[in-house]
Amino acid sequence: MKLAQISTGSLRLRFLLAVMLWVALGVAGIWFTATRVFERHIEQMYHEELEVHVRELARLTELDGNGRPRLMRPLSDPRYEVPLSGFYWQVGVPGRAPLLSESMTRGRLDMSVAHSPDIAHKVERGPTGPAITYGLMERGPDGEEIHIVIATDQSELDDDIASFTNELSVWLLALAALLFATGLAIISFGLRPLARLREAITQLRSARVQKLEGRYPSEIAPLVTDLNEYIRQNGEIVARARVQAGNLAHSLRTPLAIVTDEAERLVQRESCASSGRVLLDQAEAMQQQIDYQLARARSAAGARVPGSRAMLPELAVPILNAMRRLHPDKAFELDAPADPVTIPADPVNLSELLSILLDNAGKWAKSQVTMAIGMSDQGQLTIRIEDNGPGMNEDQIARAFEVGTRFDPAMPGSGLGLAMARDICENLGARLELRRAGSGLTAIIYLPA
Template sequence: MWILIGVVAGGIMVSSLFRWNILQGYHDELEIHIDELAALTAVDAKGQPYILRRLSDPRYLPLDSGFYWQIAREGYSTVASPSLGENRFDPKFANSTTMNIAWTQGPHGSTLEYAKQIPHAGGPPLRLLLATDKRLVDENMAEFNRSLFFALAGFTVLMIAIGALQIRFGLKPLNRLSKAVADVRSGETDRMQGSFPSEITPLVADLNGLIDSSAASVQRSRMVAGNLAHGLRTPLAILVDEADRLRQAGHNESADTIMEESRRMQRQIDFHLARARQAAAHPAPGQATALGSSAEKLVEAFTRLYQQRPIAFLLEPGDDVRVACDSHDLTEILSNLLDNAGKWANWQCTIRWHKLDPSVVIEIEDDGPGLPEGAQEAAFTVGTRLDDLKPGSGLGLAISRDLARIYGGDVELEKAPSGGLKAIVRLPAV
């Protein structure tokens, strides 16, 4: 439609410019010819005007050619071009010595006329007139407009065809993109594949990032659900069995209390399992948690939790930073690592952090026995327990690393300067 609108507007403009040029050409010709007519006009001894020779333009000769000239003098016979035949123009139009130009009514319709007076001694002035039929202008315009129409029609068809081809081939990358998305949805591929133009490559990269994040979130949800099921359902089953034993032994009140609390825990487990299954989503943008306040609360909580042991939880305040992480997830990451450090520490656990753009590095260090060389990575395996005498499920480190990676960070273990273990958490800074 834009091509059609542009072509029509262009055609109107070109046609108008051509008409203006034709009229300008007629104006120039008539002005030259009336000067020529004035130079060729003479008067005999009786005062009758006549022309010394015919005009240089032969179009004034054929009858009804559309080009006319006329010489009139009051009281004398009018002299006219052969093309005018018996027709005559009104000589009063030439009423001044300056050029008179106007569209008037001629022998064959509207006519463009040039006229002026030439004073002559001893008698009335000579009135010279040249005229051209408007139909000649219209015929030239009609012929030009026909040619212009066919030219613009061909140009329009060509432009529409080129536009269609441009759209067809220009949108092919989007068709490939649509097919790549369909392949991922159908399970044929796990990521969008193929080569795309530079304009679409960032979109493909973002979509692949979203796919990877979704897959990681699903894996996280499954792991959380599995960990909860594995870690809590078996103890609950034991508690329920123990309650039955108490009831059989006649301790009904104790059995009822245990059963009631077991049911409450079962409801909580079912709730959090369902929440974990449904929460397989990429972290929402704009999440921010103040690291200092979260760490301070955790240190206070673990100090109370380990008050039966002579272990000091020390907080070394660092930069006032916020991490791009949900507050609950940050608490879970740090609490798992602090709990692990507290189990193995001899005297103290220390938490510190510093900003290393674009991340925040958090260090949790204990003065315990540490890990043998090469065992750091194995400690992140789900369910791995390095010492069965210590309480725990072997899930804390794995859960912390999984959560950190969901947010684009990571958790690593290395030997501390004190000989113990140092957990290093990297999370994106806000």
């Protein structure tokens, strides 16, 4: 899974944040608990060890003939014999020089901790820094007070705790990285069906397939089934809309023809000629608007229908043949790539668009119309329809897409062609552009590749 696929508000981001939060809380909890448990355990171990050593030191201590303390033998722990090792002991008798461990080459221990037969503990400053000190007081043969003190540097305990904490932190960080990587793998695997669904929808939108295909988990399968049913129903709705548009056109055409016929009869009567001409003009305007709005309704019904696709130049060949019969004195040429091109567009709408532009070019061309299929510099599919007619100036090009615009009343037509072509292009997600080409005119359709 690429990080580039992760965007704000995505499921991946939500799952990743949840995994990161859970891993962070879990690892932090383990770290805190383990360090606290180890700290208590090691402290208890140190205290128990010092208590054992102070009792051992008390058993080994005796007074010589002069009342000075001495040991019958060294302590069992050799660290008390290493200079400044951090492990020290001291035995003192009032009025006598204290007996010191070989490790204590400087400083003294506080004898006040050894004030009773019970073992006392405190933390004070020792020969090499803060020390954990244990002490007790015993009586000699003649009732002398013998003060026995043993100590360990606090740094010894702190170093053991720090060493454990550092090592634990490294291992827990490695565990966190492993858990996070596992979470990424689980998220990637769990969302793979959604990725396949996205790819299937992309193929559907690009007209590579007619419906969503493939097997999906039970949680997603109902969605896929509903989408396929929606696509099917949408196609039926489009088909019915086109039929209804045709029926509406047919039902309006008859009464409008009757109105037009009656208006023509009125024009022939001198007393009603003026009213007849008004009716004829309005009937023509009505017919123009009916044709335009019905054409818009038909093209809008098939706009961006999922799964719709058209093949070029296959779609254009029968249209060009029809144009050759409609304009027998004009040559219609096709310049297309060797490999067919699939366009995610409704073939009926695209056919109507090409028919309008080719017919318009055939009306104005002197001798030739060329249709070329290619790619623009921006990676868009282009269809260029070029004629060698008189062309248009810039002002005419700016007004060409207005409904009812006719630059030559003698030329057959209703002035709706280019306006309808523009609307069809918008419904297809395409763009229509007119340009002067020498003495003629070029219409360029920019389609999504």
